[in-house]
Amino acid sequence: xxxxxxxxxxxxxxxxxxxxxxxxxxxxxxxxxxxxxxxxxxxxxxxxxxxxxxxxxxxxxxxxxxxxxxxxxxxxxxxxxxxxxxxxxxxxxxxxxxxxxxxxxxxxxxxxxxxxxxxxxxxxxxxxxxxxxxxxxxxxxxxxxxxxxxxx
Numbered sequence: 001x002x003x004x005x006x007x008x009x010x011x012x013x014x015x016x017x018x019x020x021x022x023x024x025x026x027x028x029x030x031x032x033x034x035x036x037x038x039x040x041x042x043x044x045x046x047x048x049x050x051x052x053x054x055x056x057x058x059x060x061x062x063x064x065x066x067x068x069x070x071x072x073x074x075x076x077x078x079x080x081x082x083x084x085x086x087x088x089x090x091x092x093x094x095x096x097x098x099x100x101x102x103x104x105x106x107x108x109x110x111x112x113x114x115x116x117x118x119x120x121x122x123x124x125x126x127x128x129x130x131x132x133x134x135x136x137x138x139x140x141x142x143x144x145x146x147x148x149x150x151x152x
Contacts, residue, residue, distance in 0.1 A: 071106075071120045071128060072143035078102045078118060079136045082109075 046054040081100040086093050093116050094100050097109045107120040118130040130139055 068122050074104050075118050075130055076140045
């Protein structure tokens with residue numbers, strides 16, 4: 001057993017003696033600093049300018065047709081959440097959209113006994129209304145056709 005320990009110590013000592021010291025090129029720290037500065041500049045620009053290639057397009061800059069497609073799709077998602085809530089609670093509708101975890105600006109929700117209505121305003125003159133007596137698939141179909149036709 002002592003012989004094994006001595007042989008192992010000799011192998012480790014030989015490996016340490018043969019190991020080459022780690023060398024760093026003189027340009028490596030400068031290249032890393034240059035990459036860090038460039039990354040910092042791009043990140044600062046993207047945050048300050050709120051660049052759409054980072055944060056996505058602003059909804060206020062969308063064309064009205066594209067905005068309508070987005071609103072219709074958001075309404076479809078909300079209807080799906082409300083219907084899932086209704087099915088899981090035995091036909092009881094949520095009193096507010098917050099109960100189903102939805103909160104869309106410009107969208108209102110009204111409950112009347114066992115039916116509900118969603119109303120979303122695209123602009124001050126145009127509103128989209130969905131009543132629970134309608135088929136949600138129609139709302140989804142109209143949303144996807146808007147999005148497919150209008151977006152690049």
